[in-house]
Amino acid sequence: MERHNSPASASHSQVIEVNIDIDPDRGTSSFPPISNPSPTSNNKACRGGTCDLSYSKDSPERWDSMRKLVITVVLCIVFMTVEVIGGIKANSLAILTDAAHLLSDVAAFMISLFSLWAAGWEATPRQSYGFFRIEILGALVSIQMIWLLAGILVYEAIVRLIHDNGEVKGFLMFAVSAFGLVVNIIMALLLGHDHGHAHGHGHDHGHGHGHGHGHEHTHDHGHSHGHEHMHGHGHEHEHEDQEHDHDHEANSITTKHHHGHSHNNDMKESLIKKGNKKPKRNINVHSAYLHVLGDSIQSIGVMVGGAVIWYKPEWKIIDLICTLIFSVIVLLTTIRMLRNILEVLMESTPREIDATQLEKGLCAMDGVVAIHELHIWAITVGKVLLACHVTIAPDADADRVLDEVIGYIRRDFNISHVTIQIERQ
Amino acid sequence: MQEKKDAMFSYQFPDGDRRLAFSRQSSFRHSHWDPPLPSPSSTPIPLMPRSHSFKPHLARSDSAVGLPLLDNSGHKDATWVALILAPVRGVANGSRPMKRLALMISLNVAYSMVELLLGLFTGRVGLVSDAFHLTFGCGILTFSLFAMGISRKKPDETYTYGYKRLEVLAAFTNALFLLFLSFSLAVEALHAFMQDESEHKHYLIVSAVTNLLVNLLGVWFFRSYARVNIVYWKPEDMNYHSVCLHVLADSIRSAGLILASWFLTLGVENAEVLCLGIVSVAVFMLVLPLFKATGSILLQIAPSNIHPSAFNKCSRQIASLEEVLEVSQARFWELVPGYSIGSLSVQVKKGVHEDRILQHVNGLYNDLGIQDLTVQIDYE
Numbered sequence: 001m002e003r004h005n006s007p008a009s010a011s012h013s014q015v016i017e018v019n020i021d022i023d024p025d026r027g028t029s030s031f032p033p034i035s036n037p038s039p040t041s042n043n044k045a046c047r048g049g050t051c052d053l054s055y056s057k058d059s060p061e062r063w064d065s066m067r068k069l070v071i072t073v074v075l076c077i078v079f080m081t082v083e084v085i086g087g088i089k090a091n092s093l094a095i096l097t098d099a100a101h102l103l104s105d106v107a108a109f110m111i112s113l114f115s116l117w118a119a120g121w122e123a124t125p126r127q128s129y130g131f132f133r134i135e136i137l138g139a140l141v142s143i144q145m146i147w148l149l150a151g152i153l154v155y156e157a158i159v160r161l162i163h164d165n166g167e168v169k170g171f172l173m174f175a176v177s178a179f180g181l182v183v184n185i186i187m188a189l190l191l192g193h194d195h196g197h198a199h200g201h202g203h204d205h206g207h208g209h210g211h212g213h214g215h216e217h218t219h220d221h222g223h224s225h226g227h228e229h230m231h232g233h234g235h236e237h238e239h240e241d242q243e244h245d246h247d248h249e250a251n252s253i254t255t256k257h258h259h260g261h262s263h264n265n266d267m268k269e270s271l272i273k274k275g276n277k278k279p280k281r282n283i284n285v286h287s288a289y290l291h292v293l294g295d296s297i298q299s300i301g302v303m304v305g306g307a308v309i310w311y312k313p314e315w316k317i318i319d320l321i322c323t324l325i326f327s328v329i330v331l332l333t334t335i336r337m338l339r340n341i342l343e344v345l346m347e348s349t350p351r352e353i354d355a356t357q358l359e360k361g362l363c364a365m366d367g368v369v370a371i372h373e374l375h376i377w378a379i380t381v382g383k384v385l386l387a388c389h390v391t392i393a394p395d396a397d398a399d400r401v402l403d404e405v406i407g408y409i410r411r412d413f414n415i416s417h418v419t420i421q422i423e424r425q
Numbered sequence: 426m427q428e429k430k431d432a433m434f435s436y437q438f439p440d441g442d443r444r445l446a447f448s449r450q451s452s453f454r455h456s457h458w459d460p461p462l463p464s465p466s467s468t469p470i471p472l473m474p475r476s477h478s479f480k481p482h483l484a485r486s487d488s489a490v491g492l493p494l495l496d497n498s499g500h501k502d503a504t505w506v507a508l509i510l511a512p513v514r515g516v517a518n519g520s521r522p523m524k525r526l527a528l529m530i531s532l533n534v535a536y537s538m539v540e541l542l543l544g545l546f547t548g549r550v551g552l553v554s555d556a557f558h559l560t561f562g563c564g565i566l567t568f569s570l571f572a573m574g575i576s577r578k579k580p581d582e583t584y585t586y587g588y589k590r591l592e593v594l595a596a597f598t599n600a601l602f603l604l605f606l607s608f609s610l611a612v613e614a615l616h617a618f619m620q621d622e623s624e625h626k627h628y629l630i631v632s633a634v635t636n637l638l639v640n641l642l643g644v645w646f647f648r649s650y651a652r653v654n655i656v657y658w659k660p661e662d663m664n665y666h667s668v669c670l671h672v673l674a675d676s677i678r679s680a681g682l683i684l685a686s687w688f689l690t691l692g693v694e695n696a697e698v699l700c701l702g703i704v705s706v707a708v709f710m711l712v713l714p715l716f717k718a719t720g721s722i723l724l725q726i727a728p729s730n731i732h733p734s735a736f737n738k739c740s741r742q743i744a745s746l747e748e749v750l751e752v753s754q755a756r757f758w759e760l761v762p763g764y765s766i767g768s769l770s771v772q773v774k775k776g777v778h779e780d781r782i783l784q785h786v787n788g789l790y791n792d793l794g795i796q797d798l799t800v801q802i803d804y805e
Contacts (some may be wrong), residue, residue: 126726129725
């Protein structure tokens with residue numbers, strides 16, 4: 001899928017799109033239309049065959065994410081077995097409880113892995129938009145589990161409060177939760193420090209598309225190979241992503257092109273709403289990361305509680321208060337992701353698209369009289385679709401207007417799945 | 426357009442005629458309530474309001490309070506404040522199922538508070554755990570209630586398809602919670618199997634009985650939805666069904682606990698394990714169809730009430746028109762049960778007038794049940 005717009009037209013509103021397809025075999029339509037088995041070449045709705053609505057199975061970013069998650073799962077299982085054996089030998093409920101928490105971690109990772117894998121399935125006529133939504137539902141289930149676990153932890157703190165017969169050993173609690181904390185930190189490092197990017201080293205838009213290097217965090221964009229998102233972030237990010245160097249050789253072609261076009265990104269950036277601070281990372285890895293983060297925060301809380309009980313066994317209420325505070329912190333970390341999930345599931349206009357500006361831009365085109373029934377929605381974070389009805393003047397050329405509209409939407413707002421119904425006044 | 430939107434937003438109650446009693450009361454409320462605030466919304470206040478038209482109340486409070494908060498993101502966080510300010514009003518003007526649900530939730534919350542305090546003071550862990558479980562369930566039910574309330578809002582700029590999806594989401598959350606419940610019951614059964622002491626069941630009888638009574642009241646409220654497999658005609662169906670299954674599952678669990686205690690006193694060995702295991706399996710089987718149905722809507726699966734061969738037939742019919750070269754990219758999905766949306770792309774020969782084709786295609790798919798269709802006509 002290669003398209004070179006002429007640099008001469010690189011004026012205020014155009015972005016030069018260099019779509020280098022790393023895997024040339026991806027060009028065939030993996031998205032079968034219902035009644036027509038062969039891909040259409042004249043179909044304006046979907047230039048170049050593949051509609052990006054399902055992965056090719058051999059996209060490297062996806063495999064990278066899966067590999068990371070698999071390593072993390074294996075590590076988690078190992079730690080969990082260690083804890084279970086130790087807990088049975090020492091006959092301590094606290095250690096077994098922590099092992100159960102690790103088990104829940106494993107469950108969350110399994111959900112993420114499954115979502116990642118399932119998102120690569122080919123679209124079927126029944127599931128015509130591909131399987132990307134599974135990611136979102138998997139993340140929702142993960143987050144509900146986090147909430148459930150926070151509740152269980154608070155319950156355990158209350159139980160510790162009630163059991164006044166001193167069978168709670170502060171030291172043991174402290175030691176076990178410290179071990180759990182170390183394990184969680186190791187896993188957080190393994191999953192990659194996504195959080196670093198959120199704080200905006202430099203400019204945010206660079207970040208949002210910084211992962212376009214075929215980073216494992218943007219598996220879900222076929223165009224991560226250097227499609228529309230590559231606003232010249234190549235040079236900005238070389239020094240940050242040391243650990244992801246292994247991806248670069250696959251994308252060396254795109255990296256070179258990035259440098260040439262870095263100056264065009266400034267224009268484009270102003271068109272997409274400034275609120276686009278959220279880097280487009282893999283939602284599954286991110287939800288697994290949130291899970292691990294939540295667990296480490298809770299481990300800290302339990303450690304503090306254990307230390308308190310160890311030091312002064314009569315101050316049990318502090319343990320409960322600590323646990324409550326830390327549980328609330330954990331819940332707060334999930335709020336942002338929950339909001340994103342909710343917005344996608346409600347089919348609302350994604351935050352990064354400015355619908356009013358899109359409408360204004362469309363109405364300003366010649367031939368267009370009115371726009372109605374404009375619906376913009378996302379299948380998953382980052383994949384946006386649009387459908388609308390455009391009323392044109394009775395004498396306008398429907399074909400030309402259609403081309404212009406689709407081109408405008410695709411260039412300026414990066415929405416590739418567009419369905420426009422042209423009606424004459 | 427307005428009729429279509431009305432059709433989308435109207436609903437019927439499971440018990441028919443008592444609506445009239447409501448509407449008479451509501452008209453009193455309306456006349457008292459001659460609004461001091463001007464209504465910026467375009468919804469006219471009907472003279473003889475049907476019970477559905479509590480909408481203006483909610484819409485007024487929303488738009489009047491929400492307006493100063495309206496920045497570019499008309500997102501949910503802006504309307505949160507409005508809804509926190511007027512939840513009581515919203516429920517008071519809500520539909521009958523909403524009121525019943527609110528009643529049940531308040532009963533549950535009160536009961537769990539009492540249990541929690543009792544458990545803390547008397548030092549009984551079982552009461553505390555039961556209180557926690559109840560509180561979680563109440564939280565989920567409150568989400569369902571919230572979904573019922575907010576789903577009547579008209580579609581706005583950010584939520585171009587309206588808020589009805591939230592009901593499906595609430596039903597999904599309920600189903601998910603019930604799945605977790607069945608899983609945790611299975612774990613509890615396993616735990617009881619490995620441990621041989623079962624002393625903690627005895628003093629839970631009183632709480633289990635009270636729990637059972639409250640939940641049975643809830644089942645009675647939603648009795649028309651107390652089935653496992655339901656055909657969903659409207660989005661509220663899913664929500665009500667999920668609430669009903671929730672209280673049903675809770676009552677089954679309480680009944681199971683009571684039975685287990687009774688069997689224990691009769692001297693049956695491992696009664697707990699058996700009862701808990703049966704309850705866990707029962708809840709799982711109960712909730713699975715709902716989970717699948719809500720999941721398939723959230724996953725954008727093609728509308729389940731339309732057979733896939735019907736879609737093929739339609740596209741073949743369109744492709745057989747002489748001006749049409751081919752039909753492609755036909756995708757359909759359900760927004761909520763009863764409202765399906767689709768988009769497709771039609772390639773036609775040059776110079777064909779699009780109105781005829783549009784009408785024909787729309788007519789064909791409307792017959793299938795797809796209300797909202799966007800057709801892109803590409804000229805060759």
